[in-house]
Amino acid sequence: MPFNSPAQNANYYLDYQAQVESNARTYPRNLPLAIASANNIYITDTNGKTYIDCLSCAGALALGHNHPVVLDAIQQHLSQGLPMQTLDFTSPIRHAFVQELLASLPPAFAARAKVQFCGPSGSDAVEAALKLVKTATGRRSILAYQGAYHGQTHGSLALMGNLRAKSAIPGLMPEVHFLPFPDAYRCGATCNSTDAGCTAQHHRCATLERLESVLKDDESGVPLPAAVILEVVQGEGGCNPAPDDWLREVRRLTAQYRVPLIVDEVQTGWGRTGSLYAFERAGIVPDVLVLSKAIGGGLPLALIVYDEALDLWQPGAHAGTFRGNLMAIGTGLATLRFIREQNLASHAAQMGKYLRSQLRHLQTSMPFLGDVRGRGLMTGVEIVDPATHDRNGVSLPDGECARAIRKACFERGLIIELGGRQGSVLRFLPPLVITQEQIDAVVAIVAAACQAVSADQLHRRSVAP
Numbered sequence: 018m019p020f021n022s023p024a025q026n027a028n029y030y031l032d033y034q035a036q037v038e039s040n041a042r043t044y045p046r047n048l049p050l051a052i053a054s055a056n057n058i059y060i061t062d063t064n065g066k067t068y069i070d071c072l073s074c075a076g077a078l079a080l081g082h083n084h085p086v087v088l089d090a091i092q093q094h095l096s097q098g099l100p101m102q103t104l105d106f107t108s109p110i111r112h113a114f115v116q117e118l119l120a121s122l123p124p125a126f127a128a129r130a131k132v133q134f135c136g137p138s139g140s141d142a143v144e145a146a147l148k149l150v151k152t153a154t155g156r157r158s159i160l161a162y163q164g165a166y167h168g169q170t171h172g173s174l175a176l177m178g179n180l181r182a183k184s185a186i187p188g189l190m191p192e193v194h195f196l197p198f199p200d201a202y203r204c205g206a207t208c209n210s211t212d213a214g215c216t217a218q219h220h221r222c223a224t225l226e227r228l229e230s231v232l233k234d235d236e237s238g239v240p241l242p243a244a245v246i247l248e249v250v251q252g253e254g255g256c257n258p259a260p261d262d263w264l265r266e267v268r269r270l271t272a273q274y275r276v277p278l279i280v281d282e283v284q285t286g287w288g289r290t291g292s293l294y295a296f297e298r299a300g301i302v303p304d305v306l307v308l309s310k311a312i313g314g315g316l317p318l319a320l321i322v323y324d325e326a327l328d329l330w331q332p333g334a335h336a337g338t339f340r341g342n343l344m345a346i347g348t349g350l351a352t353l354r355f356i357r358e359q360n361l362a363s364h365a366a367q368m369g370k371y372l373r374s375q376l377r378h379l380q381t382s383m384p385f386l387g388d389v390r391g392r393g394l395m396t397g398v399e400i401v402d403p404a405t406h407d408r409n410g411v412s413l414p415d416g417e418c419a420r421a422i423r424k425a426c427f428e429r430g431l432i433i434e435l436g437g438r439q440g441s442v443l444r445f446l447p448p449l450v451i452t453q454e455q456i457d458a459v460v461a462i463v464a465a466a467c468q469a470v471s472a473d474q475l476h477r478r479s480v481a482p
Contacts, residue, residue: 024063027051044434047420048072048427055082058448058455060432069459071433071447076252076284076395079311079352079361081448087314090351094344103341105134110343114350118312121293121353122322126302131328136337137317137345139283139309140168145335146246146305146321147172147190150277152334153327156243158192160231160276164254164437165198167246167281176246178254194231194239197224198251199263202388202399203411225266232274244305245271246279249295255437256390256397256444258290264299277304277327283319284395287311288356288449291366291393298392314348361449365393368451372396375460383467387412396445399437414441418470425466431459 030051034042044050053063058081060068073081080087099110119127133149135142151157159176161167167176174183175190178198183189204223228245231237249264251257259267271278280303285295289311292298296306304327309319317339356362373389373396380386387401400419401412416439423443426433436442447459 024053027063030063047423048432048434050432057081057084058451066430068427068430068432069447069455069462071431071445071459073446073448074315075310075434076289076446077310077313078315079287079289079356079449080314081450082315084315084352084355084450086351086355087348090314090348091344094347099343099347101342101344102339103343104338105336105341108343110347110350111341114346114353117350117353118322121287121357122306123294123297123302126306126322126324129325130322131325133321133323133335134340135319135321135335137309137313137319137339137342138168138170139281139307139319140170140173141337142283142307142309142319142321143167143173143176143246143281144170146279146307146323147244148335149305149321149323149327149330150244150279152330154243154277156241158194158240158242159190160194160196160228160239160242160245162198162247162251163195164251164257165195165246165248166251166253167248168283192240194242196227196231198247198254198257199224199260200257201260202390203407203409225263225270228267229270232270232276241274242276244277244279246281248281248285249299250285250290250392250395252284252395252444253436255399255442256395257437258390258392259299261299264296265301268299268301268303271304277324279303279305279307281307283307283309284446285392287353288362288365289393289395289446291362291369293356293362295392311352312349313342313345314350314352316342316345316348318342318345318349356449362393365449368447368453368456369393369396371453372445372447372456372460375456376463379460379464379467383471385415385418385471386467387414391445394445394447394449394451397437398443398445400441400443414439416440419443421470421473422463422466425469426462429462429465431462431466 031049051063052060054061058070060070115132135145161176164178167173172190175193177183231239249259280296282295286308305321305323307321312318376389376398384403385400386398388399391397400415402415403412405413419435419441434444436444
């Protein structure tokens, strides 16, 4: 029978959740929301308040909430009597999904591609990628990057740059070695933080030479790795994009030393960064591509696409009951077709540039907005303390101020999250269908929130003993 219990005050649900759900829960602690309904980029809570959603289920809702294309795919699935779960048995809709997926990839990659459906989380797809490259190469070490986020399972957690989540867990996957990731805002060279980013040459000493040294120096202390894994745009790391030249050099070096390159596009895939896949902008081809979030059209789905030369693992080497989530495959197929037909990647590029241009206008009057960066509709604003400076003269990150701004935004009806060092980066991940008028509404709330936080800071300083 349908669920028709009358909605209670939001605090009723939040208090009950705090009593009975795990201490590991995250979002409700800082965004106390009890959701009653959602549509497009809007969420309405059980108190009747409507919010603009610039979190989009951590980027999973490419088309926003309850998009007609997704709802229609679900209704068709149900009306045709299709099964919900099929393990890895094939079917016409699974066949069509794989064909559409391969057609969306660069031809040079698709021509040699194999596809492995995984359990429904991005973390499981990362685990599959690790097992694949270790099996294919016979090697054991992995090179990852500082600031990275690849999931919360035991192996993927070992690849995480942030120490908070991993410090309490002993015995994580061994032999993970971390390299510095380029940062146009803090590298100390003559860089800029525009959409064009900065060049590989600015980062050669800190990053590329370090990678090359590890790969070729027999005294580096690091065995030749099974893979290098990276995000083209670090998400949890603060919406930090890798420069195109830098990425091309990483690809050149890994190819030269026959080290597979895993590109994690769990958050960036399917148009988020202004191209269907973030790696396309640099013109490279990875050995392994990890996908989840948007590819299910809002339902859980994850997979890896990889070069056929790596396909050396045996039947059953990676499995999972829900790797045949056929409804998610159907909604994912409908979503990908809509993204391609409507050219939403290009729309995301245009709207992302507009969002960042409007946010940069705020910097002139708000010096704690230290950097505005990103690609497409994946934007970060680093909050800093203007009274402090690092050795390169750049203001230090201010997580406390960022948390205050997030709270002020939420109070005014805008949902955003934080990332980066000290949680100092405001992160914007709106649906790809967001309009210019909706962006104007987002920026207006951010401006009001920043003004309120700035006024509060000035007040506290004036009354401080």
